[in-house]
Amino acid sequence: xxxxxxLDTGGSFTHPLYQTLERLPGVSLxxxxxxxxxxWGLTNSLWVFPMATSCCGIELMAAAASRIDLDRMGTIVxxxxxxxxxxxxxxxxxxxxxxxxxxxxxxxxEPKWCIAMGSCAISxxxxxxxxxxxxxxxxxxxxxxxxxxxxxxxxxLMHGLxxxxxxxxxxxxGEKVVRDPNPExxxxxxxxxxxxxxxxxxxxLSREQADQALRVTADQMCSPIDxxxxxxxxxxxxxxxxxxxxxxxxGIADAPAEGPPCVPVARHYELTRRLKDLGYxxxxxxxxSHWPAGLGRKGKDEAEPEHFEVTYLLxxxxxxxxxxxxxxxxxxxxxxxxxxxxxxxxxxxxxxQYDLVGVRFEGHPDLRRLMMAENWVGHxxxxxxxxxxxxxxxx
Amino acid sequence: MLQTLQVExxxxxxxxxxxxxxxxxxxxxxMGPQHPATHGVxxxxxxxxxxxxVKAVPYVGYLHxxxxxxxxxLTYSQxxxxxxxxxxxxxxxxxxxxxxxxxxxxxxxxPRRARWMRLVFAELQRIAxxxxxxxxxxxxxxxxxxxxxxxxxxxxxxxxxxMDLFEEISGARFxxxxxTIGGNRHDIPAGWAGRVKHALDVIGARIGEYxxxxxxxxxFVQRTRxxxxxxxxxxxxxxxxxxxLRACGVDHDLRRDAPxxxxxxxxxxxxxxxxxxxxARAEVRFAELRExxxxxxxxxxxxxxxxxxxxxxxxxxNSIKIPAGQTYVGIExxxxxxxxxxxxxxxxxxxxxxxxxxxxxxxxxxxxxxxGGTVSDALAILGSVDPIMGEADR
Numbered sequence: 141x142x143x144x145x146x147l148d149t150g151g152s153f154t155h156p157l158y159q160t161l162e163r164l165p166g167v168s169l170x171x172x173x174x175x176x177x178x179x180w181g182l183t184n185s186l187w188v189f190p191m192a193t194s195c196c197g198i199e200l201m202a203a204a205a206s207r208i209d210l211d212r213m214g215t216i217v218x219x220x221x222x223x224x225x226x227x228x229x230x231x232x233x234x235x236x237x238x239x240x241x242x243x244x245x246x247x248x249x250e251p252k253w254c255i256a257m258g259s260c261a262i263s264x265x266x267x268x269x270x271x272x273x274x275x276x277x278x279x280x281x282x283x284x285x286x287x288x289x290x291x292x293x294x295x296x297l298m299h300g301l302x303x304x305x306x307x308x309x310x311x312x313x314g315e316k317v318v319r320d321p322n323p324e325x326x327x328x329x330x331x332x333x334x335x336x337x338x339x340x341x342x343x344x345l346s347r348e349q350a351d352q353a354l355r356v357t358a359d360q361m362c363s364p365i366d367x368x369x370x371x372x373x374x375x376x377x378x379x380x381x382x383x384x385x386x387x388x389x390x391g392i393a394d395a396p397a398e399g400p401p402c403v404p405v406a407r408h409y410e411l412t413r414r415l416k417d418l419g420y421x422x423x424x425x426x427x428x429s430h431w432p433a434g435l436g437r438k439g440k441d442e443a444e445p446e447h448f449e450v451t452y453l454l455x456x457x458x459x460x461x462x463x464x465x466x467x468x469x470x471x472x473x474x475x476x477x478x479x480x481x482x483x484x485x486x487x488x489x490x491x492x493q494y495d496l497v498g499v500r501f502e503g504h505p506d507l508r509r510l511m512m513a514e515n516w517v518g519h520x521x522x523x524x525x526x527x528x529x530x531x532x533x534x535x
Numbered sequence: 536m537l538q539t540l541q542v543e544x545x546x547x548x549x550x551x552x553x554x555x556x557x558x559x560x561x562x563x564x565x566m567g568p569q570h571p572a573t574h575g576v577x578x579x580x581x582x583x584x585x586x587x588x589v590k591a592v593p594y595v596g597y598l599h600x601x602x603x604x605x606x607x608x609l610t611y612s613q614x615x616x617x618x619x620x621x622x623x624x625x626x627x628x629x630x631x632x633x634x635x636x637x638x639x640x641x642x643x644x645x646p647r648r649a650r651w652m653r654l655v656f657a658e659l660q661r662i663a664x665x666x667x668x669x670x671x672x673x674x675x676x677x678x679x680x681x682x683x684x685x686x687x688x689x690x691x692x693x694x695x696x697x698m699d700l701f702e703e704i705s706g707a708r709f710x711x712x713x714x715t716i717g718g719n720r721h722d723i724p725a726g727w728a729g730r731v732k733h734a735l736d737v738i739g740a741r742i743g744e745y746x747x748x749x750x751x752x753x754x755f756v757q758r759t760r761x762x763x764x765x766x767x768x769x770x771x772x773x774x775x776x777x778x779x780l781r782a783c784g785v786d787h788d789l790r791r792d793a794p795x796x797x798x799x800x801x802x803x804x805x806x807x808x809x810x811x812x813x814x815a816r817a818e819v820r821f822a823e824l825r826e827x828x829x830x831x832x833x834x835x836x837x838x839x840x841x842x843x844x845x846x847x848x849x850x851x852x853n854s855i856k857i858p859a860g861q862t863y864v865g866i867e868x869x870x871x872x873x874x875x876x877x878x879x880x881x882x883x884x885x886x887x888x889x890x891x892x893x894x895x896x897x898x899x900x901x902x903x904x905x906x907g908g909t910v911s912d913a914l915a916i917l918g919s920v921d922p923i924m925g926e927a928d929r
Contacts, residue, residue: 191569193576193598194925195623195710198667202698205670205691219571237576237597240568266617270601290710399861399878422787423774424865425891427876438859439881451876453863453891457771457785461792465863485773487548488899496603505549511596511928520604521887527604 179312183305184214189224191241193231196258196291200230203294215301221247229277232260232267235531236513238274245281253284255300258291271520271529382418383464398437400451400465408468409477415454416482420464423483424453428493430522447471448499475502496521548902552582555589568597572675572914575924588913591905593898598928606888611637611855619710622926624667627660628868630714636864636875637716640857648841649718654796655834658827663697664869665820666690668921669745675918676758686748696734718844728835739828746821759813763904763916766811774896777871782808782815789867801834813919856883870894870921892926
């Protein structure tokens with residue numbers, strides 16, 4: 141896809157009908173009133189294509205529903221780009237979604253307009269600097285009206301549509317409508333949150349220095365002067381008798397206070413199977429975490445090599461439902477046997493953990509990425525993965 | 536013919552498409568990621584033999600907003616407004632799930648008043664969420680129900696009443712940010728209980744109306760009965776929860792089975808249906824609507840007096856540090872079990888935070904449910920799953 145914004149020529153357009161009529165003899169006299177007619181028609185039948193991805197989409201639905209009722213402005217929601225005049229981008233646009241939005245925009249017939257609804261579509265909001273989100277839809281397609289809010293109320297969207305109607309009429313009258321990006325606006329919408337260092341963006345600092353700066357800002361924000369909650373000593377987890385009995389039977393040591401019991405890789409599959417027979421029939425979740433060298437459950441620990449921890453959660457069904465939790469510790473490049481033959485739901489869970497953390501599950505029937513695109517490099521939830529990893533053309 | 540469709544053998548979602556009848560001319564239909572019936576940005580590849588789906592391959596991740604990575608960089612009190620955006624149809628329960636996990640690690644006792652308020656919020660949110668499901672599901676079933684948007688217009692009318700109630704509490708229509716570690720941020724305003732009861736009088740009376748429009752509508756029943764059948768053992772393996780699981784005849788509801796908030800003081804009737812199909816899921820959600828109305832009516836007047844936050848007065852909420860430890864908390868949201876697994880390392884930021892989304896598990900059941908049905912059945916099934924991509928992709 142092209143990375144350059146497809147800004148068209150100052151918002152002016154010529155309708156094919158208009159061009160045909162202009163060539164006919166004598167018609168030019170009536171064109172002034174035809175202009176008004178066209179403007180009136182265009183203004184009062186702005187059909188909306190909902191590019192609704194997330195929360196703002198629900199408010200867009202609410203705006204189209206009973207209370208606000210956009211229909212009375214001639215604004216009907218059309219689900220196909222080919223019948224629409226206005227694309228309302230409502231919600232966060234991710235790197236994976238942006239090319240699709242551009243494709244849909246290109247499928248819309250001219251004349252067409254775009255409303256960016258909500259802070260995510262305008263600037264990316266607090267997802268702005270994250271690896272998978274683009275900083276505003278105006279980096280992909282030209283935007284006519286920005287409706288701020290998180291999410292904007294349906295009334296705000298209605299106001300945005302009214303402003304768009306004014307704009308359409310102004311264009312029709314031949315008035316200059318500014319569509320160029322405002323540099324001052326861009327300056328103040330630069331990241332204000334402390335999680336990504338400004339200077340890093342300008343290339344003055346190395347990645348390590350930037351991370352250091354990030355840490356300092358976060359620490360300053362979280363001043364250690366006032367600790368409202370006294371640090372409690374971690375309680376030893378209490379297991380249901382059947383789970384504790386099974387652990388003893390398999391010769392697995394009791395749980396440390398800082399987390400669930402550690403199960404050797406070799407005994408992991410057997411434990412899962414036995415638990416399923418015991419009545420833990422519902423798969424709750426699989427959580428993988430990455431621990432760089434020198435970090436362990438108790439905090440800094442020089443003896444700890446780089447490793448992964450994969451935590452499994454199973455649940456019993458019915459009254460007095462209880463959860464069994466255990467952890468398998470893996471060194472780098474070690475694989476863990478899949479539990480897909482026992483729990484079909486582990487399929488997507490293992491794919492997700494492979495995608496985001498990079499743990500390999502041996503014997504998985506289809507170990508592909510789940511969240512990120514197939515050609516994505518790296519595993520985002522590793523601790524050493526920068527939160528604002530460069531991703532052309534956005535960062 | 537479809538009414539007698541039985542799932543006899545489990546579908547193998549990993550069977551290569553070459554292994555299906557190589558003589559048949561299968562058609563590949565891409566559905567999504569932008570499609571009005573996919574409830575957000577969800578894509579699936581349907582392999583069709585005529586109009587019958589023989590294989591379905593879902594793709595998620597089009598709304599992967601890297602919430603888990605973002606949370607690692609934020610302090611514990613900054614996480615709440617972020618997770619609001621996950622399940623954007625029921626933000627209240629998101630906030631509750633995440634703060635309950637932090638409270639468990641810190642060992643904070645939440646005051647009784649705050650727990651009762653959370654119960655009322657959760658149940659009102661369930662009504663709003665199920666009303667939105669009903670509207671969109673009826674739209675998915677298309678022209679069958681009075682042009683499609685009749686039920687939608689009706690159910691959104693009542694949903695706005697609950698939005699107004701929540702707006703009174705927190706000032707926002709959604710993304711409330713009203714729960715904190717140790718309790719709630721905003722107290723109930725004067726006269727709120729009366730307005731809640733008034734809203735329930737309207738909504739409670741109209742549930743029967745919705746039922747007449749959907750469950751008692753012959754076309755609705757024909758479009759949903761026997762469609763998208765899933766059996767209970769597969770549902771449990773897949774980690775399905777909430778109405779999806781209870782529609783398979785599994786009597787499991789965390790509100791009753793592992794009580795949180797004040798559910799140990801208020802008995803909950805669990806709705807179970809046995810068909811395992813789209814109709815059963817709709818029946819369960821209708822029963823839950825009625826049950827939620829009953830629960831709010833029963834609790835709204837007896838919310839105890841007292842403090843709404845169990846923490847000490849906080850000057851700098853960002854300085855909350857949680858001692859090293861790991862915990863899991865799961866609560867019952869309108870879509871099922873929303874869990875939070877937190878790994879704390881003693882600092883002011885979570886070391887790893889995993890959100891267990893019910894929608895992702897529900898979507899992973901699609902490759903098992905879709906084959907055998909038609910393309911129009913696929914839309915009915917997707918609507919009955921009620922996925923929210925914000926929490927599935929996070």
